[in-house]
Amino acid sequence: MTDGKHKVSAAWLEDKPPRRQQPLSREQIVRGAVEYLEQHGLEELSMRKLAAHLGTAATSLYWHVVTKDQLFDLVLDEIFGEVCLPEEDGEPLEDLRRVMHQVRRVLSRYPEAARLAASRPTLGPRALRVVEYTLGALLRSGYPEESIAHAYNLIADYTIGGVLVELSRKRLTGPGAPPGESSEDADTMRSFVESLPGEKFPNFVRLSGLLVTANDEESFAFGLDRLLAGISNDLEK
Structure with missing residues (x-):
């Protein structure tokens, strides 16, 4: 589940606290990105299009997510969060x-x-x-x-x-x-x-x-x- 050619961003370690009157949290941005990707595809995603999808300005996204690569890392980790780990049964x-x-x-x-x-x-x-x-x-x-x-x-x-x-x-x-x-x-x-x-x-x-x-x-x-x-x-x- 790894690819040595991709630059690791460690995006999940870099979240910033919300600014006063910040309209969106990083969690909302990531979930919105998941929705957008599944509706429109990887090639169509841009920070500008995602901002429009979320009803905000692109600058609101950059406070939490600096690049599209970083956003992809966060999206992938969000999806893996839905994997339910089975109880270890001894086998x-x-x-x-x-x-x-x-x-x-x-x-x-x-x-x-x-x-x-x-x-x-x-x-x-x-x-x-x-x-x-x-x-x-x-x-x-x-x-x-x-x-x-x-x-x-x-x-x-x-x-x-x-x-x-x-x-x-x-x-x-x-x-x-x-x-x-x-x-x-x-x-x-x-x-x-x-x-x-x-x-x-x-x-x-x-x-x-x-x-x-x-x-x-x-x-x-x-x-x-x-x-x-x-x-x-x-x-x-």
Whole structure:
């Protein structure tokens, strides 16, 4: 959940007390940014547009948030605050499974924030509690300490990357499309698959129906179970 290329701002350590008659708190600004991102997308966000969305002047934002990068860091940490950490039940790999399902569900609710999670460090206090929980589960499992960074990155990258792929795939159903109804893109894909010569692509034609209708949550669980099975096998060596 980190990217060494991104400059760490530690925005969560730099909040200023409200000025007299300051119209907005930093918490209100961050929640407003979350709303704006999910309505309009990352590329559309600017401090000026966010200020208009919040009904204030851009100067009111700069008292609490100096740059857009800093705002993105705060937004990402806000989203990770919605991850509910499971109670430790004595089985570390089961704890890992449950917390990654939690991360997936939260990021799936916020597609634009999911894009942020793949492009910058998650070092805010809310995100770090998730990192701490995950590392703690790996340590409790007895996994070799020198290999934990690899195991952690594998699990985190699988979870965040899986969310991004799922969200891209959902474009085929169109925004707000009722279950079972396809968008024009999905109809085009179906027509394309049906037109393929079975003798040339027999495996794809044979399995295309299953590939198109595979349930995202079941597919994620399938892959995560196998990642954790690999970790379990390492522990038994």
